Amino acid sequence: MAGVGAIDSELLGGLFATVPMCAVWSDGARLQAMLDFEAALARVQSRLGVVPHAVGEAVAKAARAEFYDPAEIGRKVPLGGNVAIPLVKELTARVEGEAAGFVHWGATSQDVIDTGLMLQAREGLNLLRADLVRLGDACAALTSAHRATPMAGRTFLQQGLPTVFGLKTASWLESVERLILRIDGVIEQSLALQFGGAVGTLASLGPHGAQVRDELAVELKLHAPAVPWFTTRERIIEIGEAVGAVAGIMMKIAGEIVLMMQTEVGEVFEPAAPGKGGSSTMPHKRNPVGAATARAAALQAQARAAALHSTMDQPHERATGGWQAEWGLVPELFVLTAAALQPLVTVLEGLEVRADRMRENLEMTKGLVFAEAVMMKLAPKTGRAVAHHILEAASKLAIAEDRHLKDVLKADKAVTAHLDAREIDGVFDPLGYVGSADVFIDRALGSWRDARAEDVG
Template sequence: MPAHTGLTAPMFGSPDVMEIFSGAGLIRRMLDVEGALARAEARCGVIPAAAAATIADVCAQPEDGGRQPVIDAEALAQGAIGVGNLAIPFVKQLTAAVAARDETAGRYVHWGATSQDILDTALVLQLVDALRIQDGRLTRLADDCAGLARRHRDTVMVARTWQQHALPTTFGLKAAGWLDALRRDLMRLQDTRGRVRVLQFGGAAGTLASLGPTAPDVAACLAGELALAPPALPWHTHRDRLVEVASTLGMLCGTLGKMARDISLMMQTEVAEVAEPAGAGRGGSSTMPHKRNPVGCAAVLAIATRVPALVSTMFSAMPQEHERALGGWQAEWDTLPDIVASTAGALRQMGEIIAGLEVDAARMRANLDLTGGLILGEAYMLALGQRLGRLPAHHLVECASRDAVAANVTLLDALRKRLAADPALAGLLDDADLEQLADPTRYTGQAARYVDAVLTEWQAARGAQDGAP
């Protein structure tokens, strides 16, 4: 089913993945399954080779000799209303097209299969194609985050907790956090891709009784024709593989949403530490010409808001009845394509953002200095705590912080004044110690080491990926 077919499709989708899940994309893969089934059954002696050749040839052609589509999509959609799924009117149309070429061959279309075999296996083929695109796009995004982390390993900035200034950190560490999460998402995606690449072929009730003793051979041949793994048994009402796709992509959307939240907050006028890539008309307002809105982040956040509910639907559809679901299977038809297409849209948007992200290191440093050194209160406290004990040192720095705010001076100056005014405190820290403690670049902790560790892990992951078959 088409995902994001309205006017907002270019904003929230990705053309390549949307095409895969379009009506034409689904029909194309249903034809692929039927053509492969005919070839497999001919190889196993189930149907005549001549009939299989005709069926496969019709399935391989999107249009007949008169340039009419083999499958009429509108008639297919209307025909599904009364029978409950697309496969039944699809097989009817395909049989008519094959019989028009060879009446005998028409008798063998869809031999031994059931509707769900065709729909589920076509869905798997769609997922194989779509997740391969997601994998490549996610890898490129992670590479770009690695570049940001490397370039800004030592670019000092404010760390914010509860959206307030906390302590110094580095932009490299923030980018490394994005990268590390994306690396885990990529690992999950690659594992999921392997587990979902499985044939669905069980016949009417999951026993393949229709094919008698040839059933195992036909299933193996069909899996080979479609480059899918043969399952141990048909999985008509066991949907964990598909739900895993949904949950894996749901987590990826959450990661992308976290990145979009960070970037959009850093784009606020009062902060202005980063900006989405500039472009003609990008980020504009209909009434305020000066605006440069985080439009890419808005799209990613919208997707990250929508997708969890869709993932929940996939989980809710898992308890399916016996050997064929009544409603649960049908609930998946639009839901999973929407999740995949939405994730592709979020990846596309975030890929464009990170590839062209504008970073203002000078503004980061200026924001760090906004509080006149209050952000380094912990550093002063710990240094004094070695001489006074933690609680007295905390009280001293807290009082000096109030002094600094009231007098509109730096924390360094206020602390100097307090230390000089009390003979009991004189000499605890000399000017050199105080000046060193006032340097935020000396209080980024393990930020640089963490960045290096994440980059090393990413390089190892990329090496393994590049060496994979």
């Protein structure tokens, strides 16, 4: 069945999957995560005297994924409806001596599967976090290099006012930093042990249930919620929303790169490489293939994140459908998000910025992007409403007669009554009307530096 989906396709996997993230969510990793739960459970129960002392070592010895055939276990999954049932049977068969009778002691299938998922999610989140740090470093470098590179700020895809490219990348930087903080919060609060036995009471462990549960959480370095959470799945949603947010921001950044790479705009370009971005028929093309791949992967990832919300309706103490749907949605969400993030790291680390083209595009409107700047210069003398009316009329005249706004204003007595030619010329400096951009850039860069210093600490 390999190759049906884009993620595991030999043809498409290079676009929609990354090797490290696929390794985290592979069949072998899924088995190992569940076996890690079983080994930890046996160690804790042996240490507490709930089961014979030798059980912990015996189970841990057998709890290695390479001992088990995923295909063989998979053939048995439809009979029990989940992978834990055949896995526990094979684990029990491999454990030597009387210890075999204490495998999976007091646990249920969902304990194994949910906790295994949390262990895998922790690895996946840390992978995303590492790539986000690289992406943020690339954004910070661009922000520092282009804090004084003027360009057109665009609203509704049309030129609005002058800005600087460094402010745009600073906004990307702050989003990346917030994504990292969100991932950190999920790792701290949402990655939780699942251990409740048949219906969440751990009745089979008698008076030892709560203690075993608490010690098991410590053993696996997972949060221990007050009660088992079999059918209250907001933790899964919190993980999904954090990963989905990463995909969403990747789509946004990639989308802006695509727009700025348009022939008519030409302000940035993805780093060149032999054979990259070409067309099968148009030799001159330089396509934004990295950004396009990121957007395609992000779109698919967000569909999985949205679908996770619909799995929350899980009745009573065990689900019929919603829980099972998570088994495919969560891994695919992680893999697709990693595939959206990785190409953007490469793109931003080598992004070609055409500052000259940005300046040319600012001149495209023949000064109209400075209309507000002139209005605000004139407003203290005429009042804002009057100044707005004067500049609106002047802008329409400049468009109608295909003249530079500066020339129209110098011939307008309503303007020259308050501003001389030198003052008018001064308003048309792109870096003279970028407001607090420098301050905002400093704040974004400072926050990023502080956060990375905390990482090192």
